[in-house]
Amino acid sequence: MDHSGQSDEVYRRFQLIVNGPALFNAVATGVELGVFDLLSRQPGATAAELGTVTGVEPHKLRVLLLGLSATGLVERHGDGYANHEVAERLLAAEGPESWRHILLSWKTLYYPAFHRMTEALTAGTNTGIEAHTGSEPTLYERLAHDAGLAEIFHNAMSAFTLQTMPGLLGNLDVSSTRHLLDVGGGAGTNCAHLLAANDHLTATLLDLPNVVDMAKTQLPADLAGRLEFCSSDMLTDPFPAGADHVLFSHVLDTVSAEQGMTLLAKALDVLPSGGKVSIYGFSADDDERGGILAARLSLYLNILATGRGMAWPVRELAGWLRQAGCVGVETFPGLPYEHALVVGTKP
Numbered sequence: 003m004d005h006s007g008q009s010d011e012v013y014r015r016f017q018l019i020v021n022g023p024a025l026f027n028a029v030a031t032g033v034e035l036g037v038f039d040l041l042s043r044q045p046g047a048t049a050a051e052l053g054t055v056t057g058v059e060p061h062k063l064r065v066l067l068l069g070l071s072a073t074g075l076v077e078r079h080g081d082g083y084a085n086h087e088v089a090e091r092l093l094a095a096e097g098p099e100s101w102r103h104i105l106l107s108w109k110t111l112y113y114p115a116f117h118r119m120t121e122a123l124t125a126g127t128n129t130g131i132e133a134h135t136g137s138e139p140t141l142y143e144r145l146a147h148d149a150g151l152a153e154i155f156h157n158a159m160s161a162f163t164l165q166t167m168p169g170l171l172g173n174l175d176v177s178s179t180r181h182l183l184d185v186g187g188g189a190g191t192n193c194a195h196l197l198a199a200n201d202h203l204t205a206t207l208l209d210l211p212n213v214v215d216m217a218k219t220q221l222p223a224d225l226a227g228r229l230e231f232c233s234s235d236m237l238t239d240p241f242p243a244g245a246d247h248v249l250f251s252h253v254l255d256t257v258s259a260e261q262g263m264t265l266l267a268k269a270l271d272v273l274p275s276g277g278k279v280s281i282y283g284f285s286a287d288d289d290e291r292g293g294i295l296a297a298r299l300s301l302y303l304n305i306l307a308t309g310r311g312m313a314w315p316v317r318e319l320a321g322w323l324r325q326a327g328c329v330g331v332e333t334f335p336g337l338p339y340e341h342a343l344v345v346g347t348k349p
Contacts, residue, residue, distance in 0.1 A: 030105045030109045033102045093105075099161055110151070179203060181244055181246055188213060204228045206230040209232075237264070240271075248278070250265065255300075259322070263325065266328075270326055273348045281323070296312075319342070328349075
């Protein structure tokens with residue numbers, strides 16, 4: 003069998019990977035300097051015009067534009083430059099869903115820790131966390147010591163949540179749910195959208211105290227009275243009673259399999275018969291091949307964030323729910339951004 007085509011593709015990926023750090027930072031710099039913003043407002047702007055706005059000297063800007071053009075996100079037409087439609091859609095946007103928030107977090111928090119990957123994996127713990135103030139074992143807890151970094155992190159989490167929101171809204175059935183418990187609900191992005199889309203629904207957002215304090219400031223005024231807050235450590239504290247549906251969105255990937263089973267048991271403890279448990283987030287292929295986003299997340303978790311967890315395959319998540327005692331387990335694999343939804347029912 004001729005594998006030349008496959009070899010060519012792997013070689014192409016190899017070149018992208020080994021040159022990726024430089025190109026990633028070129029894109030992040032383009033965001034920070036406002037290059038994508040200017041090209042959105044003024045398609046066809048020349049290097050000289052871009053230089054006037056950014057304040058970058060002509061030769062340095064020429065080098066940056068060479069890097070951005072190499073990514074394909076910026077296209078050159080004669081003497082002018084324009085955003086590719088992907089850059090226009092993901093990077094020129096200024097809203098809370100913009101990838102600019104994600105890139106800033108990856109540049110500031112994620113990737114500086116990745117140079118310690120060999121050390122972290124060999125040591126079996128998240129040694130990358132040592133760059134952050136505090137003695138707590140997870141990045142989420144240590145962010146309480148740095149309000150600026152916490153804002154960058156949660157803006158990125160909200161942006162990615164918004165990017166993946168269609169997969170959740172389009173597949174999570176809350177038609178018979180009265181009260182949803184959103185475990186690890188972060189800034190409240192999921193709650194806000196689920197409540198807005200379902201007038202009958204109420205919810206409780208559970209997260210660490212510093213995260214809950216932030217979420218309270220971002221609650222849309224029209225949802226007041228429908229959303230409660232619970233300051234709690236999900237791993238050590240009991241879950242509040244009163245919910246008939248527990249949602250783990252981008253949560254179980256941050257913990258070990260043993261901790262995941264503990265969290266599911268705690269969910270079932272507070273649910274009535276017929277109550278639902280839903281797991282939503284990144285998911286590796288069942289054969290654990292491919293999945294660039296799932297791979298990046300899994301490495302980040304083990305090197306920096308928690309020292310454990312991964313983008314668990316759907317078959318494992320479904321197995322956890324059955325082992326915890328759920329029946330009627332349903333799976334929704336292959337959702338956008340390498341996401342999946344897995345749902346079980348308490349007998």
